[in-house]
Amino acid sequence: MGHFHTESISAMSSRVWFITGCSSGFGQELALEALSRGDKVIATARNKDKLKILQEAGAETMELDVKATLYELRDVASRVIESHGRLDVLVNNAGYGLQGTVEEITYDVWSLK
Numbered sequence: 538m539g540h541f542h543t544e545s546i547s548a549m550s551s552r553v554w555f556i557t558g559c560s561s562g563f564g565q566e567l568a569l570e571a572l573s574r575g576d577k578v579i580a581t582a583r584n585k586d587k588l589k590i591l592q593e594a595g596a597e598t599m600e601l602d603v604k605a606t607l608y609e610l611r612d613v614a615s616r617v618i619e620s621h622g623r624l625d626v627l628v629n630n631a632g633y634g635l636q637g638t639v640e641e642i643t644y645d646v647w648s649l650k
């Protein structure tokens with residue numbers, strides 16, 4: 538089953554990716570990998586300056602805080618679809634891990650970032 542899935546994806550022609558949280562970690566690595574395969578990548582982060590590596594590697598970069606209002610998020614989605622005609626892969630990667638017990642983690646701690 539997994540094998541079939543891999544084959545059908547690799548058979549697709551150049552894809553358009555939209556990846557959130559690309560200033561470091563998985564987001565940045567995924568973006569570089571997709572670019573190296575000849576795909577188009579729209580890489581986002583809260584601070585565009587942190588996306589220079591990806592911009593130099595050929596990505597289109599965009600500022601986006603995933604905690605923006607629904608109105609702003611819809612606007613970004615519309616602009617991407619308008620300029621690329623489609624979106625093949627959405628990677629909702631932005632985020633962070635927080636470990637602790639429910640009793641220890643208050644709303645203020647949880648919403649710090």
Ligand SMILES: NC(=O)c1ccc[n+]([C@@H]2O[C@H](COP(=O)([O-])OP(=O)(O)OC[C@H]3O[C@@H](n4cnc5c(N)ncnc54)[C@H](OP(=O)(O)O)[C@@H]3O)[C@@H](O)[C@H]2O)c1
Binds near residue numbers: 557559562603630650
């Ligand atoms: N690393 C692991 O072992 C692991 C394990 C399980 C799950 N994950 C998940 O995988 C994802 C990536 O992890 P990572 O280790 O690659 O983390 P990372 O290196 O800390 O990268 C997180 C990315 O998310 C961005 N981000 C955080 N809050 C954001 C917001 N409100 N709006 C837009 N961007 C935001 C950060 O951008 P800024 O520069 O703007 O801060 C950064 O680019 C996270 O969702 C994490 O929870 C990671």
